[in-house]
Amino acid sequence: MGKSILLINGPNLNLLGTREPHIYGSTTLADVEVSARTQATELGVSIDTFQSNHEGAIVDRIQAARGNVDAIIINPGAYTHTSVAIRDALLGVEIPFIELHVSNVHAREPWRHHSYFSDKASGIIVGLGVYGYKVALEHVALNFKEKEKKETKAVL
Numbered sequence: 001m002g003k004s005i006l007l008i009n010g011p012n013l014n015l016l017g018t019r020e021p022h023i024y025g026s027t028t029l030a031d032v033e034v035s036a037r038t039q040a041t042e043l044g045v046s047i048d049t050f051q052s053n054h055e056g057a058i059v060d061r062i063q064a065a066r067g068n069v070d071a072i073i074i075n076p077g078a079y080t081h082t083s084v085a086i087r088d089a090l091l092g093v094e095i096p097f098i099e100l101h102v103s104n105v106h107a108r109e110p111w112r113h114h115s116y117f118s119d120k121a122s123g124i125i126v127g128l129g130v131y132g133y134k135v136a137l138e139h140v141a142l143n144f145k146e147k148e149k150k151e152t153k154a155v156l
């Protein structure tokens with residue numbers, strides 16, 4: 001069975017491309033999601049995308065991923081700095097996740113330096129602009145392949 005990835009974008013990321021373009025660039029979320037789908041097909045994995053401005057909706061989507069998603073790529077937006085509930089959901093479903101930020105949060109306001117996710121993330125991508133989504137997806141897909149290789153070797 002093919003591997004499946006869930007890409008989650010949190011609050012205000014629906015405004016990507018028009019929101020503070022000097023910080024977040026001019027690529028829209030729709031562009032990001034279309035590119036991610038094309039890239040996933042090329043990499044032989046399946047991908048679902050989800051964006052919400054609501055904490056509970058993100059928690060619900062993560063819970064629904066239990067048992068049918070192999071990895072999550074999440075840009076929690078401002079919830080990065082506030083949400084114990086989303087952190088707990090990710091830990092509860094035991095799905096490995098990559099934390100991603102379009103901007104370099106460490107070069108911004110001090111309160112953006114703390115994340116409720118970083119100590120539990122498999123990896124963190126910060127400040128690469130929307131290119132970060134591409135890097136995240138490629139990393140996750142390569143990781144699946146490495147794992148498969150190891151499993152095949154163990155069986156042989």
Ligand SMILES: O=C1C[C@@](O)(C(=O)O)C[C@@H](O)[C@@H]1O
Pocket residue numbers: 011012013075076077078079080100101102103104105112
């Ligand atoms: O909404 C966002 C976007 C963000 O996660 C980023 O992608 O750089 C950084 C957060 O601090 C901010 O609240």
